[in-house]
Amino acid sequence: MVEQARKIAAKISISYIIIGAIWIIFSDQLSHKLAEGDFEAYIFFQQYKGWFFVLITGIVLYGLVYNRARDLFQTQNKLVNKEYELQASNEHYQSLFKHNPDAVFEISKEGAIRAVNPEGEQIMGYSCAEIGQGGMSKWVVPEDVERVKFYFSEALKGKPSKFEFQVLNREEERRILRSSLLPIIVHNEISGVFMIGRDITNFRRDEERMIESEKMSVIGQMAAAVAHEIRNPLTSLKGFVQLIQVTKEVNHDHLDIMMSEINRINLISSEMLILGKKQHVSFQKEEINELLKQVVVLMIAEANLHDISIELEHSDEKMYVLCDANQLKQVFINIIKNSVEAMSQHGKIQLSITKKDGNVIVTCKDDGVGMSKERIKQIGTPFYSTKEAGTGLGLAVCYKIIERHQGSIVFESEVEKGTTVTVTLKEAHLSS
Ligand SMILES: Nc1ncnc2c1ncn2[C@@H]1O[C@H](COP(=O)(O)OP(=O)(O)O)[C@@H](O)[C@H]1O
Ligand SMILES: [Mg+2]
Structure with a gap:
């Protein structure tokens, strides 16, 4: 100059x-x-x-x-x-x-938190300066650290992402953040990452309550059928005991039948207990054939009442999915229950498990009343029900649960012919 x-x-x-x-x-x-x-x-x-x-x-x-x-x-x-x-x-x-209703964190390439907006401070219960003293790993719950690091490194490569993870705030309380990670690009170079997060903890808690209460209502509805199902082996057990009392002799064949009846009662009641137990949602690798067998044990009761058979065409190969076992059972119970209700008397429900393109596919086929195309479109809308005593919450909850498992549910149906429901879930490998 x-x-x-x-x-x-x-x-x-x-x-x-x-x-x-x-x-x-x-x-x-x-x-x-x-x-x-x-x-x-x-x-x-x-x-x-x-x-x-x-x-x-x-x-x-x-x-x-x-x-x-x-x-x-x-x-x-x-x-x-x-x-x-x-x-x-x-x-x-x-x-x-500053005025973003979502929390915004500015993170350096090295993972240091450089700036936090007021909403971020509010969620964390710490000031921007305090948050800046620790890297991301200090605030993220231990089980989510690896996942956050992965998405962070993807953002540094220029790939934005959307995911959920949990943070620990000042009260040591876990808050769920639904967040997006995006690269900060200055002069054509990535200088850091913005993390924008919305606290969905309360929303998730309400959703959890809705799923839980729907489950309890289904269990209530199943109770009569299950009690009936338990009464049959009990009647047969009573018969054998009376026979022993009269003859004072123990027949070994009878003992085997008695044992198997006791096992059946045990199986049904323990499945009912597991399902009814209030548990924390936890994702684990579960074997899908096994999980469906447990569902069938419970649903057979309902089906028997209406003279409906349930066939499970399971595969010999073990297939795992990352899931919350109880919630996934709830999905299949709701789907099978709808099939039973669509047939009223007599009929057959066919369940099958297959594998395709890294996905596990479970189908439930019934030959019940079916649905028109217009009706299929309404499915999953809360309180949509065509039944006199229906709640219309069953499938709404199924959609929520499957969405959390990053899977999908598809309905194919023809009026008076029947319905096929296909649930697709990502296959998880036991070793990974
Ligand atoms: N397998 C099926 N066959 C025929 N209709 C079905 C089937 N599954 C679901 N539906 C329809 O979807 C509606 C909603 O189902 P759902 O959400 O489980 O509520 P609810 O069973 O309480 O009615 C049912 O009322 C019924 O009209
Ligand atoms: Mg239903």
Whole structure:
């Protein structure tokens, strides 16, 4: 800048000197000529040549200085405008950051938390400075650290992501954040990561309550059928005991039957107990054939009451899915229960388990009343039910649970022919 100013000043001075020199040479020669010829003109010229010089250099200097000054002011104007724009964009960013109803964390490439907005401070119960003292791993619950690190490294590669994880706040309370991670790109380079998170803990708790209460209501509805199912082996047991009392003899074949009846009662009642138990949602690898067998044990009771058979075509190969076993059972119970209700008397429900493209696919096929296309569209809407005593919550809960398992449910149906429900879940490998 100084160098440039010096150049401009030098240019103006040199221009002045050159014009001066040219004028001196020119005026001297003209004076000579006039002195030889026209003396009066010579006097006139001598008298006014200084004024001429001042006038000409004045005009030239005005031109030069005007040009330069104009450039200078234009540049300065541009600068002021740029600064104004910069300030406006900074204020834009600050509004987005400060007044965001979601928590915003600015994280450096190294994983240090550089800035946290007021909502982030509120969720964590710590100030921005306190949060900045620890890296992400200090606030994330231990079981989620690896996952957060993975998505963080993906964001550093330029790939944004959406996921849920839990943080520990000042009260050592776990809060669930539904968050997005996105790269901060400055001058075409990734300088860090923004994490935008919404506290969904309360929402999740309400959802949990709804799933739980729907489960309890289904268990209530199943109770009668299950009690009935237990009464049959009990009746047979009673018969054998009475026989022993009369004959005072123990028949070994009878003992085997008695044992198997006791096992059946045990199986049904323990499945009912497991299902009814209030448990923390926990995702574990479960074998899907085994899980469905346990569901069938319970549903057979309901089916038997209506003379409906349930066939489970399970695979010999073990297939695992990462799931909350009880919630997944709840899904299949609801689906099978709907099939039973769609058939009223007689009929067959076919369950099958297959594997395709890294997914485990469970289908439930019935030959019940079926549904029209319009009705299929309504499925999953809470309180949508065509049954007199229906709650219309069963499938709404199924959708919620399957969504949490990152799977899908698809309904295919034909009126008066039957319905096939397909549940697709990601296969989990036991070793991973
Ligand atoms: N397998 C099926 N066959 C025919 N209709 C079905 C079937 N499954 C679900 N539906 C329809 O979907 C509606 C909603 O089901 P659901 O959410 O379980 O509530 P509910 O069973 O209490 O009615 C049912 O009322 C019924 O009309
Ligand atoms: Mg139902």
